[in-house]
Every structure is written in structure tokens, then in C-alpha cells.
Amino acid sequence: MLQFIKSASNFNGIFFASIALVYLYACNAKANTEGAGAPPPPALPVIALQAQDVNTFQEYTASLEGSEDIEIRPQVDGYLSKIYVDEGAWVKKGTPLFAIDSRRYSEALNNAHASLKQAEANLESADINLGKIEPLVSSNVVSDVQLKTARANRDAAAAAVSQAAAQKEQASINLGYTLIKAPADGYIGRIPYKTGSLVNSSNAQPLTLLSSVKEVYAYFSLSEKEWLQFSQRFPGNTLDAKLKQVPPVELVLADNSVYPQKGRIETVNGVFNNRMGTISLRAVFPNEGGALRSGSTGAVRLPRANDDAVVVPQEATYELQDKVFVFQVSDSNTVTGKAISINAKSGNYYLVNGGVHAGDKIVFAGMGRLQEGARITPEIISLDSILQSNPLSKK
Structure with a gap:
């Protein structure tokens, strides 16, 4: 009995000791948690935006034709x-x-020449006959009717000469056509x-096609919206005046190389293609070396000047519901998502005309860890260093 009581007493002691240990562990854990505090804000690279003068290009598929593509028939x-x-x-x-084969045309010319000689002989005979009759009429030896007949015969002989001469000329031309x-x-x-x-002249196919390619025409099309933007971009009261203000254009060849000589936009079609909703333009490129051939394809590249464009690296953006955003950094180092309006692209950069401005700071990388209103520790990176490694095309 005493042994049972002693065992129960030992069990109670162990039980209460275990509870005490658990309590002390919980208190220590709570104290450690309260003493640790919140984690520091993440350190992320941040850039200050700048405005740049940038040239961008718009490419339009083009078909090339010689300045003179002549069907030889x-x-x-x-x-x-x-x-x-x-x-x-x-x-x-x-x-x-x-x-x-010119043999029958040579014979036709010979026949026409003989006919002309015969007509000329008949004319000479008519002149002689008329010369004999005219004095006899004045002497009343022959009647006036005979004189008129002789004159009519002479005129007919002269007409026959003209006709024979024309036939000879036509025969000569036909022989030349051989x-x-x-x-x-x-x-x-x-x-x-x-x-x-x-x-013969009615053959469906020509003998060949002769392409005169000292200059090559590149035909390309703009949509109605693109044409309005294009025409409003350049000063001038007339279309010809506007075209004179268009800077030289480039030609991108089928292998993506750029043709070394620049061209100029020369003409614009007078009407829109109602089916396609486009208008056709023609650029002309010099081709003294003959590198360009009629029938080939390429792309006309139109330059566009973007003055004071805010430059945003594409890696500093993210997309949400078909819009492009950046995380703008405030003075308190909190971030706010800003939708940007893209005016053009140049390489790996967006040229922005709305949403952010020159001097604004944005997060350059690590956006996947950010949420609206989050606080960060900015690590400033120079935009110039980024532009040096991947430069823009400047004016």
C-alpha cells in the first residue's frame, strides 16, 4: 500500500514537471517571436526615367519593280x-x-519598190501627155475635154506614186521589225x-520582259489611319510639298539586311483600295550596281523622329489585362502600379507619352515579388549605363 502511494506521488511530480516545462517553452517562444520584429523591405534596383530624342522605324512589306518593265513583243x-x-x-x-525570218518581208519590200518605180514611170508619161495637149488646146486643135482628161490622168498617176511610196515605206518598216x-x-x-x-503580235506571252533597273520602285501600302498620321506628320499645304519633307527611307531585303543606298517616297496613289482599306505609295531606290531585281520583295522602313520621348526598358514593365504597367517608386519608397501609354518601340525600349514622366523612379527588376503599396529599399541604377550596353538610335 505504501509502495502504491509512493508510485502515485512520483507520477504526479513528473506530470506537473512536464506541464511546467511546456509552459516555459511557450513563453520563451513567444518572447523570441516578439523580439524578432518584421522582415526588412526587399532591396530592388530602381532607375530614374529620362527623356531622349529617338529615331524609330516602321516597316511595310514592299514589292520591287524596275522603273521600266517592258514587254518585248x-x-x-x-x-x-x-x-x-x-x-x-x-x-x-x-x-x-x-x-x-525576213525573207518574205524582203520580197515584199522589193515588190513595193518595183511598184513605186512603175507608178513613177506612169506619172512621167502622164506629164508628157499633158505637156503635149496643153498647147493644142490653146490653138483649138483639141477640145477642152481632152485637156481635162489628161490632167485627171496625171493627178491619178501622182496619187499612185504616193500610194506606192507609202507601201514601200510600210514594207521597209515591216522588214525592220524582223x-x-x-x-x-x-x-x-x-x-x-x-x-x-x-x-506573232497576238501571242499570249511576250518574247521576254526587259527590266530597266537603274532605279527600282518599291510599292508598299498604308492603312487609312497610318496614312492620316503620316500625312499630318510633315508640313506643307499640298501632297507634293509634304512628300518633299519626308526624310530618306531604307529598304530591308529578304535576308533582313539593309540595302546600302537610301531611297525617297516619290508618289502616292490617288485613291484608296476599298477592299483592303489601304493606299499605295511608291519609293524609288538607285540601283546602279544592279543588286536589286524586278519581282523581288523587301520592306520599306520609314523613319520617325520622337522628340523628348520618355524611355522605359521593357524589362521594367509587366502586363495586366492587355495593358502595360510599371511600378513607380514614391518618396516614401512605396510602389504603385502605373499604366503607361506606349507611343513607339525602339529595340528593347518603350517610348512612352503617358502614365510616367521624366524624373519618375520605377522598379527595374524583381516585380514578380511586389504588391501594390509594398515598401522597398531602392538600389539606384543609372539609366545611362543601361543605354550604353543597349543603345538607342538617336537623332
């Missing part, structure tokens, strides 16, 4: 007797290109016909 019928050039050859104006020459300098296109082919 036969003007007389016949068989091709010779082809003097090959596809892709560069030729000068007057270079022989094709020859059509040798087809280049009407301008340029490159020879595809030649779908071979020696011996029968050709």
Missing part, C-alpha cells in the same frame, strides 16, 4: 530565226534581241520561245 508574224541573248543578260539600248532590238538598258527576263517558234 513581235510586231510582225514569222518564225524566230535567231535569239541573240540569254535569260538574265544585261543589254544596252539598241542591242539585237531576236530575229524573225530584227527586234532592246528599247532601253536592262536585264532580260525569261524567254519562253525557242529558235523556230512561230510568233
Whole structure:
């Protein structure tokens, strides 16, 4: 019995001792928690925005054509007797290109020449006859009717000479058409016909296409909205005056390289394409070296000056519901989300015309950890250092 009481007493002591230990641990944990305090604000890079004069570019898909794309077609019928050039050859104006069998046209010219000689002989005979009759009429040897007949015969003979001369000239022209020459300098296109082919002016395909490419036209289109913005950007009371103010444009080739020579916008189509809602413009580029060919494609790049544009690095932004935001840092180092209005892009930068201003401070990186109204510890980074590593195109 005494042993049982002793065991119970030992159990009660252990129980109360355990409770005391738990209580002391809880008190110490609470004291440690109260003494630790809130974590410090996160340290994040911050930049001060600046205004810059920046040139940006807008690219528009363009098709290239030679300043003169000339269809070479036969003007007389016949068989091709010779082809003097090959596809892709560069030729000068007057270079022989094709020859059509000329034998029947030579014979036609010979016949026309003979007809002219016969008509001239008839005219000479009519002149002689008229010269004999005129004095006889004045002497009343022959009647006046014979004189009028002789004069009419002489006039008919003169008309026959004119007709024969015209026929000879036409025959000579037709013979000349059998040798087809280049009407301008340029490159020879595809030649779908071979020696011996029968050709005529009504063939569906031309003999070839001659592209004069000393200058190349680049045709591109603007939407109605883009055209209004474009035309309002330059001073002038007339369209010609405005086009003279447009700076030189660049041509981006199919391999994304930039053509070394700049061009100019020369003309604008007079009407909009109602189906596409666009208007066509033509830029002209020099092509003395012949690097550009008719039928190729590229993109016309229009420069646009952005004066005093607020520059915002794209990595300092985030998107929410189709809008672009930045975290602006206040004087108390709290952040506020600001929607920005983007006017243009230049490389990895937005050019902003609303939402933030030059001198405002924004968070440059680490936005994924931020919430509206959060406090940060700013670590100032110079925007100039960022622009040096990834520069803008300045005026």
C-alpha cells in the first residue's frame, strides 16, 4: 500500500514537471517571436526615367519593280530565226534581241519598190501627155475635154506614186521589225520561245520582259489611319510639298539586311483600295550596281523622329489585362502600379507619352515579388549605363 502511494506521488511530480516545462517553452517562444520584429523591405534596383530624342522605324512589306518593265513583243508574224541573248543578260539600248525570218518581208519590200518605180514611170508619161495637149488646146486643135482628161490622168498617176511610196515605206518598216532590238538598258527576263517558234503580235506571252533597273520602285501600302498620321506628320499645304519633307527611307531585303543606298517616297496613289482599306505609295531606290531585281520583295522602313520621348526598358514593365504597367517608386519608397501609354518601340525600349514622366523612379527588376503599396529599399541604377550596353538610335 505504501509502495502504491509512493508510485502515485512520483507520477504526479513528473506530470506537473512536464506541464511546467511546456509552459516555459511557450513563453520563451513567444518572447523570441516578439523580439524578432518584421522582415526588412526587399532591396530592388530602381532607375530614374529620362527623356531622349529617338529615331524609330516602321516597316511595310514592299514589292520591287524596275522603273521600266517592258514587254518585248513581235510586231510582225514569222518564225524566230535567231535569239541573240540569254535569260538574265544585261543589254544596252539598241542591242539585237531576236530575229524573225525576213525573207518574205524582203520580197515584199522589193515588190513595193518595183511598184513605186512603175507608178513613177506612169506619172512621167502622164506629164508628157499633158505637156503635149496643153498647147493644142490653146490653138483649138483639141477640145477642152481632152485637156481635162489628161490632167485627171496625171493627178491619178501622182496619187499612185504616193500610194506606192507609202507601201514601200510600210514594207521597209515591216522588214525592220524582223530584227527586234532592246528599247532601253536592262536585264532580260525569261524567254519562253525557242529558235523556230512561230510568233506573232497576238501571242499570249511576250518574247521576254526587259527590266530597266537603274532605279527600282518599291510599292508598299498604308492603312487609312497610318496614312492620316503620316500625312499630318510633315508640313506643307499640298501632297507634293509634304512628300518633299519626308526624310530618306531604307529598304530591308529578304535576308533582313539593309540595302546600302537610301531611297525617297516619290508618289502616292490617288485613291484608296476599298477592299483592303489601304493606299499605295511608291519609293524609288538607285540601283546602279544592279543588286536589286524586278519581282523581288523587301520592306520599306520609314523613319520617325520622337522628340523628348520618355524611355522605359521593357524589362521594367509587366502586363495586366492587355495593358502595360510599371511600378513607380514614391518618396516614401512605396510602389504603385502605373499604366503607361506606349507611343513607339525602339529595340528593347518603350517610348512612352503617358502614365510616367521624366524624373519618375520605377522598379527595374524583381516585380514578380511586389504588391501594390509594398515598401522597398531602392538600389539606384543609372539609366545611362543601361543605354550604353543597349543603345538607342538617336537623332
